[in-house]
Amino acid sequence: MLDPDERIAKVLGDNGYKATPQRLCVARRVLEANDHPSAQNIYEDVRRANPTVSLSTVYNTLTLLRRLNLVHETLGPDSGRRFESNTRPHINLVCTRCGEIQDVDEPLMEDALARLQAITGFTRTDQCIDVHGVCSRCARAPNR
Amino acid sequence: MLDPDERIAKVLGDNGYKATPQRLCVARRVLEANDHPSAQNIYEDVRRANPTVSLSTVYNTLTLLRRLNLVHETLGPDSGRRFESNTRPHINLVCTRCGEIQDVDEPLMEDALARLQAITGFTRTDQCIDVHGVCSRCARAPNR
DNA sequence: GTATCTGCAAACGGTTTGCAAGGGG
């Protein structure tokens, strides 16, 4: 097993992209956590360790990582864009109270998606399954 | 069965909102078609018949209609917001070539979503299921 | 030396907001 940096560097290199320090630290920020940061979040976190990285580099890198299927893009509670390392089909539970996003792997979902192609002839490249509602913690908490 | 205008007017009235001509024509545009227009599309279409309606009224009305569960919001191929009349849980097939969005009612999907609450204790209020890929028509067509 | 990549700042586009005028009950 490669360490995370080497794996990222390899994927970049295999696709003709350079493994620059900026790209590596952006990629690490997204890949080594399982939260759902916004581009701004990533920018701020990366900047703390490496104050020279610019916001456009963050965006460039995210676009690149998405094209290489290293990160997946989804939607936050405020319908802003969020990024995550889980690139397998899964459900995002988006709590509209606390803003937390939770991943759920539901096998039925994969079955349903698999049937799609047979039914419709649609060639799936990616999916974004967001379920909005109230998480159990917020439901228990006294109304805001 | 009420005619569409009366139904919209009733829902608005029942919730303490006035059934203004502007709201009605925006609502009709979305509810009486089964496409997935953007706010701009709606604005342009509505303006053709009623040139006095402003863009902010379109946005206000769309926000209102969404709160009243008369319209559903989803994402277009360019990750812009789109609106649709189908408020039941369904899959949107978003073709990244031609931009077309097709609705699919897949019963398995509803099963999977129903299981969510049992597993996670998450109270679902809405969902957005977008599958990106290439539709059968574009797949057959010679590569752009 | 050349192509790639970065950082900055400005531009961009969709959405929201502030506010004064309009209109219905």
Add this chain to the structure above:
DNA sequence: CCCCTTGCAAACCGTTTGCAGATAC
């Protein structure tokens, strides 16, 4: 007469772009 609603324009904010300098091979 009051409150809701509208239309306009400006503000807003996340994202993209243009470009000149830096960097790697």
